[in-house]
Amino acid sequence: MKTLFKISKMAVMALTLVVATSCGDDDDNGNIITPEQNTIADFVIENENYSLLEEALVRTGLDATLDASGTFTVFAPDNAAFTAFLNGAQLEDVDNDVLTQVLLNHVLDIEAPSTSLTTGYVKNLATEASTGANLDMYIDTTSGVVINGQSTVVSANIETDNGIIHAVNTVIELPTIVTFATTNPALSSLVGALTAGGNTTFTDLLGNSELDFTVFAPTNDAFGAFTNPASNDLAQILSNHVITGTVALSSGLVNGYVNTEAVFNEEDDAKLSLYVNTDDGVVLNGASTVAQADIVASNGVVHVVDTVIDLPTVVTFATADPTFDTLEAALTADPAFTFVSTLQTANGTSPAPFTVFAPTNDAFGNLLTDLGISGLDEIDSDTLAATLSLHVIAGANVRAEDLENGVVTSLGGDITIDADNTAVIDPDGGANPIVVTNVQAANGVVHAVSRVLRDL
Secondary structure, eight states: OHHHHHHHHHHHHHHHHHHHHHHOSBOTTOOBOOOOOOOHHHHHHHOGGGHHHHHHHHHHTHHHHTTSSSOEEEEEEOHHHHHHHHTTOOGGGSOHHHHHHHHHTTEESSOOOGGGOOSEEEEEEEEOTTTOOEEEEEEEOSSSOEETTTEEEEEEEEEETTEEEEEESSOOOOOOHHHHHHHOGGGHHHHHHHTGGGOOHHHHHHTOTTSOEEEEEEOHHHHHHOOOSOGGGHHHHHHTTEEESOOOOGGGOOSEEEEEEEESOSSOOOEEEEEEEOTTSOEETTTEEEEEEEEEETTEEEEEESSOOOOOOHHHHHHHOGGGHHHHHHHTSSTTOOHHHHHTOOTTSTTOSEEEEEEOHHHHHHHHHHHTOSSGGGSOHHHHHHHHHTTEEESOOOOGGGOOSEEEEETTEEEEEEGGGTEEEOTTOOEEEEEEEEEEETTEEEEEESSOOOOO
């Protein structure tokens, strides 16, 4: 392959020489000789120590890219680096698409001399399969230049006509979520939590290149400020930062609920919900803000967050989701109300868990219209408390698929479930369709209803 590539380059040089001989440097007809180029591809061809890199570039067609005009930075692995990467295999044993992505993982579309490299993330030309987003690489310049915690620049600033080359001592393999967690010192507390007690469950999961993930990664400061009330919940808290099966870039996030890898309990593996609000940046469960978005790995994306996302209670969603703003106001309308503290009771402690039929803002608006009043403050506290109590079933986590026809007892009295129509029948006989189901908290489940249950 090298011989063929050289012959083709020599043919171009010969043609240039003929033109030069016949026309001169600048003849009377205005012909100008194009000087011989020295591209990144030329450097690789002309240096025997990069013959494996040349072979890889030719196999994938990227030799043409790096021989064309442009502005590139290439972190170039030598033969020893490629030999270690292949680990006894041959280049032809590597899937061509994989090899292409590995090579692109070494290329930036900007010219970046060593003096311009700073500690942090930079996009390269490799892409994540499901979204097409460019992968990141983490560059650490605290002691030399180290890439993704695995590859060191051993010779910098080799200049060419179409960019710059930094020679590296290992092939930079495609990064996983774990790569970025373990290489960024600002996430060292997260790594410590993920591997606490020698546990490899999380690193094994998030290092799986066959799955897709979205991870909200708390910083060291976030962990420092977090007080975990129950250390045995740490695994669940960490799982509450992971979404499996999708790569959710910040541009694709919208207001609404997603499911994390945390579950209600060991017996009921219903996944916990996470409320995403994108009205002003990205805020999770009303408390955790994405501080750095879209760090793209080969198996997903990392969004760095400023707080640890604790396990949600049913109150978390009432306060985080603006759909329930009026419900939140009702729950706190009277200082004597104990609804909030009660509904924050941890699962396993009476009266938790809860099944909550949560009226939307529109539901409360319709109630006020029906009653001919303008605000909640016109409903006396006892009546409001009794009304709110109708919406809570204690001691049960009843998901939509488990609803059954019949009468159930809420904290405020009997209500009737119409499972055939996914609705609740309140004491005054009105049908109340459930418009959102299975918003799962750690201490219960929320179903949004379109009317306020009432016995007024």
